[in-house]
Amino acid sequence: xxxxxxxxxxxxxxxxxxxxxxxxxxxDRFAVYALTAGTxxxxxxxxxxxxxxxxxxxADSDAARELxxxxxxxxxxxxxxxxxxxxxxxAASEADTVMxxxxxxxxxxxxxxxVRAGKRVLLANKEALVMSGKLFMDAxxxxxxxxxxxxxxxxxxxQCMPADKVRSPVAAGITRILLTASGxxxxxxxxDRLRSVTPAEACAHPNWSMGQKISVDSATLMNKGxxxxxxxxxxxxxxxxxxxxxxxxxxxxxxxxYADGSxxxxxxxxxxxxxxxxxxxxxxxxxxxxxxxxxxxxxxxxFERPDRQRFPCLRLxxxxxxxxxxxxxxxxxxxxxxxxxxxxxxxxxxxxPVIIERTLAATEVSEADxxxxxxxxxxxxRERAREQISLxxx
Ligand code: NAD
Ligand code: MG
Numbered sequence: 130x131x132x133x134x135x136x137x138x139x140x141x142x143x144x145x146x147x148x149x150x151x152x153x154x155x156x157d158r159f160a161v162y163a164l165t166a167g168t169x170x171x172x173x174x175x176x177x178x179x180x181x182x183x184x185x186x187x188a189d190s191d192a193a194r195e196l197x198x199x200x201x202x203x204x205x206x207x208x209x210x211x212x213x214x215x216x217x218x219x220a221a222s223e224a225d226t227v228m229x230x231x232x233x234x235x236x237x238x239x240x241x242x243x244v245r246a247g248k249r250v251l252l253a254n255k256e257a258l259v260m261s262g263k264l265f266m267d268a269x270x271x272x273x274x275x276x277x278x279x280x281x282x283x284x285x286x287x288q289c290m291p292a293d294k295v296r297s298p299v300a301a302g303i304t305r306i307l308l309t310a311s312g313x314x315x316x317x318x319x320x321d322r323l324r325s326v327t328p329a330e331a332c333a334h335p336n337w338s339m340g341q342k343i344s345v346d347s348a349t350l351m352n353k354g355x356x357x358x359x360x361x362x363x364x365x366x367x368x369x370x371x372x373x374x375x376x377x378x379x380x381x382x383x384x385x386x387y388a389d390g391s392x393x394x395x396x397x398x399x400x401x402x403x404x405x406x407x408x409x410x411x412x413x414x415x416x417x418x419x420x421x422x423x424x425x426x427x428x429x430x431x432f433e434r435p436d437r438q439r440f441p442c443l444r445l446x447x448x449x450x451x452x453x454x455x456x457x458x459x460x461x462x463x464x465x466x467x468x469x470x471x472x473x474x475x476x477x478x479x480x481x482p483v484i485i486e487r488t489l490a491a492t493e494v495s496e497a498d499x500x501x502x503x504x505x506x507x508x509x510x511r512e513r514a515r516e517q518i519s520l521x522x523x
Contacts, residue, residue, distance in 0.1 A: 165218060167189060227243035
């Protein structure tokens with residue numbers, strides 16, 4: 130068995146820490162080549178002491194200085210900073226596997242660097258794919274990178290497909306993808322009650338422990354909207370072939386329906402270490418530290434249709450994908466700005482879709498002809514979204 134050399138982008142986050150926990154269990158299989166983080170130097174220093182990477186990168190330059198000071202006694206760990214540092218370690222020839230677990234559009238450039246360098250890319254950073262869609266998938270095809278989905282639903286779908294037909298569902302006899310959703314913490318809330326929910330309530334997900342941004346996305350159902358787009362790109366399918374099923378127990382992580390009527394489901398405890406271990410070891414299986422599934426304790430599964438009235442983000446995402454071009458990048462940027470404002474106490478929960486819809490209306494859609502176009506549109510949409518938020522608060 131060849132030992133894999135792994136770079137973890139977003140090492141201090143929820144996915145990053147789960148990834149390192151799986152790696153910790155298999156020192157014979159995995160070595161850490163580089164760790165990266167945004168601003169949290171103290172946490173990063175602790176991870177560096179344990180995993181002894183060759184490189185440690187902080188996106189923020191002050192945080193990089195602080196990290197270097199904290200690691201003076203370990204001069205063999207080289208500290209880098211900024212997007213250039215992130216892209217350098219993502220593409221470095223010494224690593225063969227890159228976990229893309231930076232949150233949001235900030236992850237696109239380093240994830241793309243890993244793709245272009247032909248790595249095994251474990252994709253958690255769904256925003257990167259949503260923003261750049263076809264360009265991203267074309268880059269994967271050109272470089273021969275091995276793109277493995279880590280988002281639990283997409284990893285489930287991947288596991289329910291024949292490995293050689295992941296990008297040709299029709300040839301595989303696949304008729305539908307059943308994308309499951311927990312429904313988030315506000316699934317049963319009235320439209321009226323939704324208006325007054327707080328960031329703390331939004332971040333308290335009933336089944337999953339995740340970073341703040343994706344927790345809010347789960348509460349608005351934007352997460353499912355982003356995942357619908359993600360599924361269409363990863364599995365080369367149309368949105369009509371993907372049906373969202375709200376399944377509050379979060380035990381079935383998604384399903385694939387075949388022409389003969391078979392429906393294959395992947396199940397497990399809601400713990401991201403399962404899809405992470407699947408991606409790290411694929412096509413082998415390794416222990417992930419996940420509690421075994423106790424179906425007697427769970428007892429029942431439930432399914433319902435998503436409510437697009439109370440949760441308009443799902444509709445907005447589907448519409449942006451149908452519009453195509455730069456619209457999904459605008460949707461994503463507006464969502465990031467609106468979610469940050471909500472977390473900051475500057476925007477109401479139900480105003481999140483309002484800001485996204487207005488930003489989409491105020492930003493011209495163009496053809497997504499290059500990554501530069503995507504980055505420019507992302508910046509423009511952020512500007513528009515901030516304007517819309519200030520208009521709302523006067
Ligand atoms: P998180 O907020 O817990 O962690 C984000 C990581 O990215 C941190 O290490 C942070 O330092 C780093 N980061 C943030 N801003 C950065 C910047 N500007 N430049 C460089 N690094 C930066 O987020 P998370 O919950 O771990 O999610 C990470 C990604 O995985 C997201 O795209 C999310 O949608 C996806 N995902 C997460 C889960 C989950 O269970 N947490 C499940 C599926 C998909
Ligand atoms: Mg998911």
